[in-house]
Amino acid sequence: MARLLRDICYIRSGDKGDVCTAGLIAKTPQDYPFLVKTVTPEKVKQIYGEWVQGPVHCYRMDNIQAVVVVMKHALGGGATRTLRLDQTGKAMGHALLRLPVVA
């Protein structure tokens, strides 16, 4: 069965204004190249649909085998004015773990 991102990395998700940031951390150095290949701005946008209104950036951190995903206009206006329950995006990033790992 195809592996999902949840099998090869950890995640911590949060907010900064109306930006949702999600750090994905490879469980092992061997997993890191797969993590980098799997997470792209296009795929992130596709997962969240209308929930992410702005551009998405994916930043590599080779030194700690992590990828930081930054989604703009992604929290319905930011923690204080969003209508969503997850005001600070702590849960939001976890949906990225559904992405099938690109071999």
Added chain:
Amino acid sequence: MKQKVRLGSGSGFWGDGMDPAMEVLEKGNLDYLCFDFLAELSMALLQRQKLKNPQAGYVPDAIHYMKAMMPMAREVGTKLISNGGGVNPRAAAERIVGDARALGLERTKVGLIEGDDILSKIEEMLQAGVTFANMETGDTTFSAVKDRIVSANAYTDSTGIIEALRGGCDIVIAGRVSDNAVYVGPVMHEFGWRHDSQHVDKIAAAIAVGHIVECAAGCTGGMSSRFAEMPHMGRVGFPIVDFFADGSADISKVPGSGGRVDQFTVKEHLVYEISDPRSYLMPDGIADFTSLKLEEVGADRVHISEVRGRAAPDTLKVVIGYQDGWIGESIAFFPWPHAYERTLKAKETMLERFERLKLNADQIHFDFIGLNTLHGPGAPMPDVDALAELNEVGLRCAVKTKTAEEAEKVRRAGAHLWIMGPGGTSFGTPIKPRPVVALWPTLIPREFVHQKVAILEA
């Protein structure tokens, strides 16, 4: 010169547990215990409190913490540094001085840092040509929110904290210094570092370490993906930093406390709430998180080294809070069998009630709790058979309105479901409408902000 400074983290937010802070003070053998109490919204909430009572406007917890900790801190020689002064650091400092006297701790020196509050300067700055363009959205129509402003605070650097420590303060209380500055300040003070070209990498190291520990248990097992492997999180240990003069540091925690410190707990927090990791921007400097090296060097001990950075930008971030209408909200839950169908019917009923009540809404949002509340379109729906057998589903409705009266209609429509809704509709206490303070982040030239330091003595 000192070769090592030992700092503890005492709070990750306003509302954090105080017992782990007390534990790290008692057992940590610390030079400094540092506290972050402010979130982006805090300044606006505190400004509202100050409007009602000119003596309020600081984080009440900050006063309770200092009072509870200063006897032990004075005894063991640990200095306490926080940004709990909120929008009224002077009142906070005066309270702390009063508490010190009441506790018999004469000659306690309290450093007060002001100057971040630019609320009264906005008009003058506009006239001087500052545009206040929104740094997140690029929106330049600041005039649209200008008449609804509640608070405006600059994220200031560690300069004031350093000056207060040089003046021999036992306790430092600031307004909106960056969360990070409460750690960078004492490190720079102890090693005599200046904001100059010789120290950019070392200051970057202090910024990186400050970022890792500033959410307290956030780097010792809290918020972890590996939650199942984290022992005794209810008595988690807050982090301890041994910061060395060469710009490297060890992160650890009190032996025997709950949680863990390992490469992953540190990595998890390193990537938390940042943008481009090559440019972690703070008022004290810019740290490149892609340069640093992490090593596990013992049980619950991680060494961080080789941090590189750049000089501080010549702008400061300002967060302006402004009034932006109201939110009305309601929640109900529906049982098996056909829980999902009941929820759909309840949603239809709510919308009919909104029509009857002539609700004037800017935005209406529904969540199906248990199905899509947290991931929205990113949550796949179960198939028809699975949907039909769900044990329970909740309906959450949140509506943005211009006035409190309109938001109140959402609470009422939610209550109408109690009898108009499908069989089995269950509900808790109705939710009161809440006013919205929206945030407008912007960059301003540094020269408009002047930190002021005063030293009060008990």
